[in-house]
Amino acid sequence: MLKVLAMSNELSMILQKKDQDIVNAVEFLNITKNRLQDMRENGWESLLDDVSSFCDVHDILIPKLDESYFPGKSKCKSSGVSYAHHLCVEVFFVVIDVQLQELNDRFDVVSSDLLLGMGSLNPVYSFSNFDKGKIMTLAKCYPSEFDDGKIRDLSYQLDTFIIHMRSGNPKFSSLQGIRDLAKALVEANLAETYSLVYLLVKLTLILPVATATVERAFSSMKHIKNEVRNSIGNQYLNDCLVCYIERDVFINVSNDVIIDRFQNMKTRRGQL
Template sequence: MGELTTGRGLNQQLGLSRAKAMGHLEACQTFEIVFMLNLMRDVLAITNELNKCLQKKEQDIANAMLLVEVAKRRLQVLRDDEWDSLIAKVSTFCIKHDVLIPNFEEPYVSSLRLRRKLASYTILHHYCVEVFYNIIDWQLQELNDRFDEVTTNLLHGIACLNPINSFSSFDIRKVMRMAELYLDDFDESNMSILEKQLASYIVDVRDVDERFSDLNGFCDLSKRLVQTKKHSNYPLVFRLVKLALLFPAATASVERAFSAMKFIKNDLWSQMSDDFFSGCLVPYLEKDVFDKISNDVIIKTFQDMKPHRIQL
């Protein structure tokens, strides 16, 4: 109590907090931190458009595939041609803010190494090869792994089936390559039939039947095929359309659902029935829809579900 009265305990706590804050500040004011933050900003800026495109609820697959290629090429340009400009940018920042710039010809000393043992390479090699090249190569490898040949053929095929702009993206070869991935749905005999159906289908819906000229996506296409009875004329094409219709729901929508599950069903609220969990999850995912529903409608719906002793 004496320390609290005189303020010594409080001063000690403030002094320790201030010292800890100064320690963190000094740790951040290093060339390594400045270099890593600038490199991270450049890499994230390159992949930003692709990330935003893939997170959209209504995905534009054709544009997404183009953005994948754009990101790969920009990362390669960053790796091949922009090392000098990155170092110049980092050095300018360090000079402006009095951050020590190391001598790149000296041996690299890692703070993680036991007794700070000298490495067998220079500081320049560390930042250029061990950090700069490795991070970009890892990012390129990640894009190549996620968008390999199979995934690329699938996405290109879906994009070619899209009816937007009067089926302007249609390419029968890419659609056939997509169908080859579904061995259980399209055997060898079906593949030859599918090719003929696709040839007739595209002439029908693009050049002959004007009812297909104003479609905005696969949902509109599937509805119009059923309404016009063309789903029975081109059953294998309709099967492809249904597969394409399901694909976006198997990517970003499912990822969003799993992310939402962590908020709804957490450690503090882990026991709930499936019906109740589904009832919580759907409004969370479809916020745009439920924001338009008034409280009065919700109250009335709840009141009509079963008799209640108290009228809400």
């Protein structure tokens, strides 16, 4: 289990970052899945050697792998398989299969296409990750927004768009993310000129809301809305969650500023 978790550690870390690098995240996803699959096919013998060495060093009794495996405490009814089969097939394979299934469920083909398309729109380093094919695939994930005619128009629009973005205009040469790209298109009065690209950019800005940010918010709710505060109102809960989730921002707000704002809301009997 330690090796399985270690293989997915880098992927977990990059997915939990607030400023996610989508392209790298997808690459780490594929690397993790390939490593797990390789471990399933070729890693049993080496793992068995490591476990045997550990048990020898710590004087832990090792059952004979060719003997019959008896589930539970009863020694009367054999399972019909050996210890080697039980440990390899019913434990080792199952643990890896569960991990692979979880990754496949969370990141299916559609999710991967969405993530890769988002990464291809990232303007960092003069759109170094730009890939027209992946962006077109992303657009096809929104059939209600992009019909066949708009898909065709988007293809032509992207050809002009990428040349324009890489032309050396200082407004677009130092953008740090898709959010900056959307803002720059509006400020340069290009949102209507590249209307389909701008629409796709807006859609990609909505999508990340359902990733790690939401998971962190639900995790924070366990700290805020516990058994003691189970009857807390929705508005008060929202206010508390904002302060807790964005505590890196609120830590810079002094108590005096909070007191003054509270005092100026309306006339009170006493001064704070």
